[in-house]
Amino acid sequence: MQTIIAKLITNYPYVGAFILFGIGCFTIIVNSNLLKKLIGINIMESSIFLLFIAASNIHGGTAPILDPTNPEAVYINPVTTALMLTGIVVSLSVTALALALIIKLYRLYGSMDAHVIFMKRNEVQNSGSHNQQ
């Protein structure tokens, strides 16, 4: 048990990343407000960025910018940073598209709540079938 806790303390950035992931997942499941769901998705994305950036770290290392005056310098891994730059672009695109869809839904139904939108859709469908009869 003590070794498990010691390992968790050594890996504290990973634990923090997965706790952030849990918070984002909880936000998505519990809230019916679409904007809050989007915030939850963004928290989950941030947790993945944190996981990757933490994995690239070396104790005592510097940022991966070559320093000609100090040839002995230890540089951290530049690959994960480059990957996460790509990930940030994707997350930005997803957020922009989701916001646009939420605005469209708000214009159509007058609400951002998923339950309210669902009820209004059902009402519209039921009244439509009545008119056909």
Add this chain to the structure above:
Amino acid sequence: MRNKNMTHRTILRRVFSVILLILSLYIIILGVIELPPYGAPDNPVHNYVAQRYIEDALEDTGVLNMVTAIIVDYRAYDTLIETTVLFTAIMAVMITLKKDPSKN
């Protein structure tokens, strides 16, 4: 309105999702224990790929910043086509938010 919405079903759903999340986080934390120690220089992440970028980036590209060298030189096509992702997202946003001209 807010209290009226907090029905029995909502509370039950909340409790159920908390239990589900704690269970899944427990499994994930079990995986974190098996991960290599944070910040150690001999982690599997720091393999020959990163080593090559760190050692040869200046000769190959002439850029001091290795992240810039990877993004704009080694993976230039990736970055170039990444702008397509942004372009598609902007196009989708503009199509979604366009007002219907037949309604006016």
